[in-house]
Amino acid sequence: MKKIVIFGVGLIGGSVALALKKAQPTLGSLSIVGVGRNPASLAQALQLGVIDAGVDSSSAQLKTALADADVILIAAPVAQTAGILASIKPHLNRHTLVTDAGSTKGDVLACALSILAEQAHQFVGGHPIAGAEKSGVGAASADLFVGKNVVLTPTEQTQAETLARATHFWHSCGAKVSHMPAQAHDRIFAAVSHLPHLLAFALVDDIANRANAAELFGFAASGFRDFTRIAGSHPEMWRDISLANKEALLQELTAYQTELALLKTLLENEDGAGLEALFSRASLARNAWSDKKI
Amino acid sequence: MKKIVIFGVGLIGGSVALALKKAQPTLGSLSIVGVGRNPASLAQALQLGVIDAGVDSSSAQLKTALADADVILIAAPVAQTAGILASIKPHLNRHTLVTDAGSTKGDVLACALSILAEQAHQFVGGHPIAGAEKSGVGAASADLFVGKNVVLTPTEQTQAETLARATHFWHSCGAKVSHMPAQAHDRIFAAVSHLPHLLAFALVDDIANRANAAELFGFAASGFRDFTRIAGSHPEMWRDISLANKEALLQELTAYQTELALLKTLLENEDGAGLEALFSRASLARNAWSDKKI
Structure with a gap:
């Protein structure tokens, strides 16, 4: 070169x-x-x-x-x-x-x-x-x-x-x-990168639009900081990524909405065992991933 | 004492x-x-x-x-x-x-x-x-x-x-x-702490349950790591918090579902300006919060 x-x-x-x-x-x-x-x-x-x-x-x-x-x-x-x-x-x-x-x-x-x-x-x-x-x-x-x-x-x-x-x-x-293949790439990153970015943007926007946003942000702590770090990303770049990977990202959003509806039903039914099982699966998977990565 | x-x-x-x-x-x-x-x-x-x-x-x-x-x-x-x-x-x-x-x-x-x-x-x-x-x-x-x-x-x-x-x-x-007052506390923390925990648990569970979970986790990087850090939290503790703050948390889940549906509609309509506006609001609010906190 x-x-x-x-x-x-x-x-x-x-x-x-x-x-x-x-x-x-x-x-x-x-x-x-x-x-x-x-x-x-x-x-x-x-x-x-x-x-x-x-x-x-x-x-x-x-x-x-x-x-x-x-x-x-x-x-x-x-x-x-x-x-x-x-x-x-x-x-x-x-x-x-x-x-x-x-x-x-x-x-x-x-x-x-x-x-x-x-x-x-x-x-x-x-x-x-x-x-x-x-x-x-x-x-x-x-x-x-x-x-x-x-x-x-x-x-x-x-x-x-x-x-x-x-x-x-x-x-x-x-x-x-x-x-x-490009298509496989786009499906994988829709799940592990693009979706989490959209979820973080959505949470911060949801809070920022409220009358008591200043009070809410005032009590946000380290968990919120890490969860929303990617919501500080470049808006134009993420607009482009979202549009470019629209189909895979819409599929991910739909899957996530289903998961969230399930979680909400567990909570509505006060199904403690179901909630604990979901949290345990997530916690085990997340910590296993983290131990392997670091 | x-x-x-x-x-x-x-x-x-x-x-x-x-x-x-x-x-x-x-x-x-x-x-x-x-x-x-x-x-x-x-x-x-x-x-x-x-x-x-x-x-x-x-x-x-x-x-x-x-x-x-x-x-x-x-x-x-x-x-x-x-x-x-x-x-x-x-x-x-x-x-x-x-x-x-x-x-x-x-x-x-x-x-x-x-x-x-x-x-x-x-x-x-x-x-x-x-x-x-x-x-x-x-x-x-x-x-x-x-x-x-x-x-x-x-x-x-x-x-x-x-x-x-x-x-x-x-x-x-x-x-x-x-x-x-206790009720004001519970509403604030439902928004800035309990909801983000549930969202992170839901994302990891959504991915962990798939046939290609290992491949997906293999390409997850630093954005995923920070977003999901709180999904490694104690399942029993979060079961108790969720049940104890059920009403405020259900309201937050509903508000978030509305925000997510809005975001999905923007994407379905390929509304680039709308997506960029949402991401910009979130990004500005998140970075302003972060600058103030640190």
């Missing part, structure tokens, strides 16, 4: 840049070009040494940068993927690997197939599972992906060499890499 | 004992008697120096301990409160303050009024808002309550001196003390 172009130099894009720079002794000489909508954040990325050059997404320099890139990484909010792929396509060298870091993969893959067309086999979608409660390049870290999972979502058309290059790219950032 | 009797020497009861011992230079000579169902945990409390004596809840020594106690603290799961109050009543000195540390206050107050009868004015309910993800006397700490809120729930019959003594008791543990 000699030249990497990164669309969106925020927490994720910036951390990839820093991780690759850290791995440079192994990877050899490397030039990282950042592309973004916001000149101020590109200037910040340049000043922090995260990127070697910053170009505006509508500039002529972008054409040159794209033409000889080894890897193009899209690390912008997922709703921008189509526009970015369209801007890449006219300049896409047939040796360039295109990958992304979006939280949903079915919609991104559909964009790549339609927009990159006969060059779609150069694209492999990716999702780094790394915390993102802070955002912006100022929060970027070379170690963000170390030991974390990155899920790649190749298709039957993806060539083995392309997948190997995408795998190597993320391995160079320190990540563990696994592969699965 | 010379003699304190504590029913239930776990995390909360044990931490009160340690906090009072730490404050002993100010409080003067103090003897702490622990009462419990489990001889092994009383022995552990004694060995750790948390209590000065441990008595079985059915022993003759208990009678003596109760008769000259300055303060009796009930720090057992709330469903045991009635039985404990009944065992206290025959031996209750008219100068003794009775308080508790239960997470629900309406049910505890009703027990106190009915069981302590003409001596009910000696009782002031309390709820220390202190983290309890670990349990047992081994996790007790003299500093658990430092800077934390304790809500006391006096009634119109509570004498000013009794309330002052209960306030002093919790101040001695390092806590900040506020007062409100």
Whole structure:
């Protein structure tokens, strides 16, 4: 790898840049070009040494940068993927690997197939599972992906060499890499990530809209803090994820509504044994998961 | 204060004992008697120096301990409160303050009024808002309550001196003390504590019951970890809290179901602006709360 172009130099894009720079002794000489909508954040990325050059997404320099890139990484909010792929396509060298870091993969893959067309086999979608409660390049870290999972979502058309290059790219950032179809990815993350985000947003909104919200927040403590941490996440990003993964997320919401109705019935019936059984199953599963993870 | 009797020497009861011992230079000579169902945990409390004596809840020594106690603290799961109050009543000195540390206050107050009868004015309910993800006397700490809120729930019959003594008791543990009616307490904590616990239990149970639970848990990351931390809580304790605060909790579940149905409709209609507005309200409120708390 000699030249990497990164669309969106925020927490994720910036951390990839820093991780690759850290791995440079192994990877050899490397030039990282950042592309973004916001000149101020590109200037910040340049000043922090995260990127070697910053170009505006509508500039002529972008054409040159794209033409000889080894890897193009899209690390912008997922709703921008189509526009970015369209801007890449006219300049896409047939040796360039295109990958992304979006939280949903079915919609991104559909964009790549339609927009990159006969060059779609150069694209492999990716999702780094790394915390993102802070955002912006100022929060970027070379170690963000170390030991974390990155899920790649190749298709039957993806060539083995392309997948190997995408795998190597993320391995160079320190990540563990696994592969699965985009649809399977989206179903899994609807359950373990997207649904919990929506549930946390809903709880905080429910409380914030009340006349006595200040009093309620005044007595909220550590359990509330942890439960609602993800409700502090980026609204635009989560709007995009929700819409992009609509079908799987609606299924999850329906399943959760069923579970909640069951719990409510147990409580209405004062079924202590039933409540304790549900809480015990959850508590055992949660603590077993936690013991394994940490 | 010379003699304190504590029913239930776990995390909360044990931490009160340690906090009072730490404050002993100010409080003067103090003897702490622990009462419990489990001889092994009383022995552990004694060995750790948390209590000065441990008595079985059915022993003759208990009678003596109760008769000259300055303060009796009930720090057992709330469903045991009635039985404990009944065992206290025959031996209750008219100068003794009775308080508790239960997470629900309406049910505890009703027990106190009915069981302590003409001596009910000696009782002031309390709820220390202190983290309890670990349990047992081994996790007790003299500093658990430092800077934390304790809500006391006096009634119109509570004498000013009794309330002052209960306030002093919790101040001695390092806590900040506020007062409100038991019913107001239960409504507030249904919203900011009991509901989030039920939501977290429901999510983990929903996932744990699926055929691909292992795969789903395998990809769950830091957002899931924080959201579900409270789902690792004690099932028996949360069964008791749910049943004790049934009415307020059912109202909260209903309000949350309405909010969730609204969110689902926004998603079904692909209403991006509506979703972003809801997420923005939640995100702003959550981050404003968090900035203020920390």
